[in-house]
Amino acid sequence: MARTARDQEERIRERNRRLILKAGIDVFSRKGFDGTRIAEIAEKSGLPKANVYYYFSSKEEIYTAIVAHLIESWDDALKPITAESEPADAFRNYVRAKLEYTRRNAAESRLFASEIIHGARFLKKKDREHMRQVTDRHVEVVDGWIAAGKMMPTDARHLFIMLWAATQFYSDFEPLACDALRKSRLKAEDYEKAAETVIETLLCGILPKA
Template identity: 60%
Template sequence: MTMPRTSPRIDEKIRARNIRLILDVATDVFSRKGFDGTRIAEIAELAELPKANIYYYFSSKEEIYSAIMMRLIAGWDEALTNIRADREPADALRDYIRAKLDYTRKNPRESRLFASEIIQGARFLSPKDRAHMRMATEKHAAVISQWIREGRMAAINPRHLFIMLWATTQFYSDFQPLACDALGTKTIRPVDYDAAADTIVRTVLAGVIPSSPAIP
């Protein structure tokens, strides 16, 4: 008697669901315990999956960690698509800042995990991922340089601008207790992120866009 087979479409849905579950659980554990303190057995227990299933999808703890980093970087890449030479600099920067803040708001654990990884010397961030981020920065810094040559932006250092934007947009999740103290609140609410976006956008555009009008 032959056992019934599931359809490829159902198999793929199960695979996607399990991978998403494993990465979500692993992100929580990594963000709390760090790489060294995380165990595959704990990820399996919290995901309510057999340990063998974890190894079915990922060959090692390092591979799970790398997949989390890749997911985060993909989110940042999506935000960077707003920085394009065919756009008005004010619109592009405004949309980029809001996209970065929105991603941070929705994915605080990933952002904090990445910050922790960097603080610890980027021990487990792969050379491939670091090279990708360098290339992405160079590509979009070139766009800003073009805007500067065209007289549409003040003559600033594009790379330092990006560093400043990363710092401001990620601070709210990476250092949430300190941000809460500064805001006089117990948690950062959506309205606080809206106020942050408005403040950052107004401040940046006033400094880099010639005769920038007030941005609503």
């Protein structure tokens, strides 16, 4: 009986934390850290403001919890780059997975972009180091492909920056992407066309083969 009651409380805690984080992603991504009001996060999550402070001791704590969580989530999207795969397949899958992920998690993506643009004030050293190491591993794989003659010699680090930039753009800078495409909103098919263009350009370039 005591057992059940405690479980019940634990479930409520878990649920409320989730509600707060979800609302936080929404508000932080639209207003930025300083523009965000705890009152709005409270409202969005259906809790009184004081309850938000019961679960998180400060605005910063909510924010950093969100940032730390989304960095973890990215590791999945980056898995296609392994030494066993062929470069063309690996990059195709990478670009598709990354675009699909940012499309489905546009708010998180924007929140992170804003955090970086404003100097990565709240990005934990540990998380940055993790990202650096993931990049290092991918660079090694690409350098291996180049050494094996499977790819043209290229700077792998700049190559990954290019792919990251191109795939993030559609969600992070959606108003610009909409303007450039002359659409009022981006749909799944626009992301599909984006993937095609990025992949085709990346693999073959734009000059005629002649």
